[in-house]
Amino acid sequence: MAMTKEVRLTEIQGRGRSLVAAQPLKGGQIVLRDSPLLLYSALPLLTPSPPPYCDHCFKTLNPQTAPISLCQTCSLHAFCTPNCLSAAQSSSHTQWVCQSLTKLRNCHSPLSGQPADRQVQARFLIAAYNLAVTSPSSFQVLLSLQGQPQDSADAQFLHSLISTLCPPPQQQLFSVELTAALLAKDKMNAFGLMESPSEFGLRSSRAYGIYPKASFFNHDCLPNACRFDYVDEGSTEIIVRMIHDVPEGREICLSYFPVNQAYSSRQRTLAEDYGFVCQCDRCKVEASWSDNEEVEEEGGSAEVMDEDQDQEMEGESESEAGSDIEVEAQGEADFPHAYFFVRFMCGRTNCWGTLAPLPPKDDGTPSDAMECNVCGSVKKDEGISGHGQNGLSLDG
Numbered sequence: 001m002a003m004t005k006e007v008r009l010t011e012i013q014g015r016g017r018s019l020v021a022a023q024p025l026k027g028g029q030i031v032l033r034d035s036p037l038l039l040y041s042a043l044p045l046l047t048p049s050p051p052p053y054c055d056h057c058f059k060t061l062n063p064q065t066a067p068i069s070l071c072q073t074c075s076l077h078a079f080c081t082p083n084c085l086s087a088a089q090s091s092s093h094t095q096w097v098c099q100s101l102t103k104l105r106n107c108h109s110p111l112s113g114q115p116a117d118r119q120v121q122a123r124f125l126i127a128a129y130n131l132a133v134t135s136p137s138s139f140q141v142l143l144s145l146q147g148q149p150q151d152s153a154d155a156q157f158l159h160s161l162i163s164t165l166c167p168p169p170q171q172q173l174f175s176v177e178l179t180a181a182l183l184a185k186d187k188m189n190a191f192g193l194m195e196s197p198s199e200f201g202l203r204s205s206r207a208y209g210i211y212p213k214a215s216f217f218n219h220d221c222l223p224n225a226c227r228f229d230y231v232d233e234g235s236t237e238i239i240v241r242m243i244h245d246v247p248e249g250r251e252i253c254l255s256y257f258p259v260n261q262a263y264s265s266r267q268r269t270l271a272e273d274y275g276f277v278c279q280c281d282r283c284k285v286e287a288s289w290s291d292n293e294e295v296e297e298e299g300g301s302a303e304v305m306d307e308d309q310d311q312e313m314e315g316e317s318e319s320e321a322g323s324d325i326e327v328e329a330q331g332e333a334d335f336p337h338a339y340f341f342v343r344f345m346c347g348r349t350n351c352w353g354t355l356a357p358l359p360p361k362d363d364g365t366p367s368d369a370m371e372c373n374v375c376g377s378v379k380k381d382e383g384i385s386g387h388g389q390n391g392l393s394l395d396g
């Protein structure tokens with residue numbers, strides 16, 4: 001099924017729904033733009049200080065340069081413009097959301113003392129229950145995404161908490177099972193809208209969003225595409241761009257977490273959070289390494305498809321699909337991803353973002369500038385000819 005003219009949706013055995021190149025794709029090419037079904041703040045609900053972001057579009061608020069618009073009812077939720085406030089009142093910050101969040105913030109709230117993660121899950125469930133009422137068709141799309149409920153302890157607690165906030169007809173709609181299913185969809189499909197990394201802090205998300213088309217991207221530990229967001233420029237879209245050229249038919253994959261994560265940590269996250277054993281080319285090589293040979297993992301937090309949280313091709317087995325990075329030098333055969341790190345990983349402290357070329361010019365000329373999908377820095381691409389300093393080349 002054509003998703004865009006660049007990618008089509010297909011089923012790959014053992015990998016489920018997958019996106020593959022519908023034409024030869026160039027590094028930097030935009031293959032998907034997607035809008036969120038819902039967005040919610042990544043801050044724990046009981047954070048005392050007001051969030052520094054607009055509660056609708058998650059742009060950074062700057063009261064010195066632009067007056068903020070407060071919700072007149074709760075006075076807790078701030079919006080970057082009157083337009084954002086009024087859009088929120090008919091979608092993300094309806095009267096029910098406003099009342100529910102206020103009750104959950106109450107000092108006697110059963111949420112106080114709960115871990116930060118659970119407070120964020122409560123935010124997600126409020127947003128999802130609200131979506132069921134404001135846009136039933138979007139709610140059905142949310143339910144159609146991948147994700148099977150596992151542990152129901154969180155679901156039972158959160159269901160008992162939030163269902164009491166619903167008016168009686170909705171109380172019946174939202175069962176513990178539905179709550180558990182929603183939490184599973186969120187865990188598997190939420191993308192983080194990234195905060196700019198500070199030099200001393202870890203990278204983090206300011207908000208999470210469910211992007212229905214981008215949710216079809218499978219994972220690879222050496223991805224050939226990565227996603228960008230431009231939330232401070234006023235857009236809540238996710239844009240997926242190619243990291244390098246790939247031929248038609250090749251599966252397009254993102255990495256569900258920073259690419260610097262070590263083998264054992266990647267395998268654990270993919271097994272526990274995403275329910276599969278990764279057998280990508282990089283994992284096959286690293287499986288035989290001893291622990292001290294692993295790529296140093298230095299503080300990158302899981303991205304939840306942040307690269308941002310996170311299949312056999314039609315007529316093509318996984319090995320036939322092949323790696324996008326070909327090894328020219330014999331001696332590099334055990335480390336095909338060395339080139340990836342040199343060319344496509346951001347070197348800024350604590351960033352661990354992925355670099356992709358800016359989109360090609362209108363006449364198709366490739367850009368020689370690489371943009372980081374986390375810190376947003378742009379640098380000149382030293383290896384634009386396709387040959388890096390270590391003798392590796394990209395196939396296409």
Ligand SMILES: C[S@@+](CC[C@H](N)C(=O)[O-])C[C@H]1O[C@@H](n2cnc3c(N)ncnc32)[C@H](O)[C@@H]1O
Pocket residue numbers: 014015016017018145146188189215216217218219220273274275276277278279310311
């Ligand atoms: C966000 S969804 C991606 C779309 C999904 N394939 C679908 O059918 O909707 C994540 C799920 O896709 C599958 N998946 C993603 N990457 C995979 C990979 N490299 N190998 C096997 N399965 C993968 C796993 O089932 C994972 O839980």
